[in-house]
Amino acid sequence: MMRILLYPHGVEKNYLSIYLSCGDSSFLPTGCWSKIAKYKLTLKNYYYCGKDKTLEGEYEFSSGKHRSSGYSSFITLTEFHDRNKGFLVNDTYTIVAEVCVENDGHRHPNDNHIMSLVTGNNNDELMDFKGLCRVRKDFVQLLEEACSKHPELVRGVKRKNWSENFTERWFMTLGRVLHFLKSHKDIKDMDDDTYEELQDLWEQLNSFGFDDLIWLEDDVKKYMAKKMRKNVDLEGEKGEFLKVELRLCHLVNSGQYGLV
Known part of the structure; x- marks a missing residue:
């Protein structure tokens, strides 16, 4: 199970920080393991089509490594909070994570899980x-x-x-x-x-x-x-x-x- 870690005030000063994490260990394989994941992290733009902020990455998640990867400087807080930029509207923002895990022959039930976080809304409703x-x-x-x-x-x-x-x-x-x-x-x-x-x-x-x-x-x-x-x-x-x-x-x- 992949999760989004968000630091609204930033890890690096004056930047919004976003990371992808392996999440709860109860969802992970037992023993020694490793998975190579390609991912996209996207901050959606409410105002302008085609103006989403997207960064891509690749990381090897494993039992012996830090289980998160992302960007400490995803976007400046000035741009993020600017009401005319379209990322933060009525105190609401949307972050989407797309993840593709390479298959090494030991497939885990949560491989290739695509996760989206939409503030305040349940898609079932x-x-x-x-x-x-x-x-x-x-x-x-x-x-x-x-x-x-x-x-x-x-x-x-x-x-x-x-x-x-x-x-x-x-x-x-x-x-x-x-x-x-x-x-x-x-x-x-x-x-x-x-x-x-x-x-x-x-x-x-x-x-x-x-x-x-x-x-x-x-x-x-x-x-x-x-x-x-x-x-x-x-x-x-x-x-x-x-x-x-x-x-x-x-x-x-x-x-x-x-x-x-």
Whole structure:
């Protein structure tokens, strides 16, 4: 069983470090052994097709050697954390390892194991969505309904020519917003943490730079307005302040701007 070892702050200063390891010894052959493995380590790019960062290597794993191989200086932390580079999006990144073990006549059940690490997603819970990407199964119906009512969603994604990974992240974030709104229709049951969750989700969705979301923005604003109404204390300065905020929200929604 091969594993990915990741050092987000680097082994060498200012670099992301990634290694391939033999993993748990219970999966390894007993006695003296050796295996020559060819491998690729890839840091996926969410923004740009063909801009993944890939390094290849070959290493002889054996009972008498250090059981990991990789790169202490895979990519600079500056480039990795640069939001415009496309490697780290919404605090999420994807690393894929492809491994080919040469057969020496003593084949082990875990030879030629191809391993991928996709942050936050279980492939068993994902399914194809319109041939564009894979999304969570519980988001599919919500996304289908949204795309049926607003066909500009699919057209806009195709027009932007995003990578499959970036498209997946966008549809997953949209699915989370839709799922949230469906699951929290009763504002009386909401607390401040849940309200902040919606704000965070909406900010994440807007960070992708997709313009055709006016229909959803209206729903989110209505929800936030309801939350303000719930919190209005009609006595004291707090109540007066919140009533002013609510009035401003109404002005913005009606296309008017000003102070009350």
